[in-house]
Amino acid sequence: MFFFINILFIFLFIFFINWFFKSINDFAYIKIIKIYLIFLLIFILSSIKLNYLNIDQPFNFLCLILNFMFFISYLLIIGIRFINSPSYDIINYIKKNNPSKKNEILIHLKDKRIIEERIEILTREKLVLLNNNNLSLSNNGVIFCRLFLFIKKFLGIETEG
């Protein structure tokens, strides 16, 4: 029973986030994490109160881990709702203008201000600081980078961008 309640919780959470964040200007990862933690706390407390959750049962504990894993998976893909990946833009352009010249695709991508737009988003997310046209990382940005560098080194992945 608690498994299905968890799935229902995830669906309701996704519907709420989709309703709450309508545009890229409202959207911030940190806001979503805070909302999830509040929702999760209410969910756990009400489940205990209603006798659906007994932490002593390993199955219920794993259901809570499942809940968190679904949230992380959602967090990793929510960004594509608001900003197209360059791959998506390139493939769409080539599909519509088949065959295409490389220069034409380049002009199309330059119009999209791909890199500038991403710097603006990172600045809004407070991961990057922009002072007098100087770019640097914020403390949160440094923490994020150290985590990614650890995973990058562990898996041996090259960053292409």
Added chain:
Amino acid sequence: MILFFFISVASFFLILKISYLYFNQKMYYPFRIAEINAFIINNIFVIIIMIYLFEIKEILLILLLNLLIFWIVFHISNMIQTSPRTKILLDLYNYKIIQKPDYLNSYTVENILDYRLKRFNSSKQIEVNNDIIKYKNKKSILLNLVYCLFVLLKSF
């Protein structure tokens, strides 16, 4: 059961590391072969052991959790390899401080396009002939599956 789950997660990462050393960055689009290999081998071992230890609902729950871990690892490796935002952050970590125009000269749209054309070409989504790029509507089942999932999420 909880201990078993954490052991299965640890064994997944161990097999993943060994698979990355063996297969490196080889792809079966959109996944890396190392990720698929680690997921399959780990789940075979885990299922064999779980059959003797747990009930069917517990087995299914652990398999679902393993699937989510695989999905998370796939996205994180993709972010590290292909995401321009991650690239900007990791570049800034190395530069410490840089003038915005200088950075925009070092990381350009040309870089982004070249890396992607190389990837699309190796996944046989496009055909590059000199400077002419032709779209080929041949995608693997897995690539189609992930593409459909993203389209669904975008329209959701």
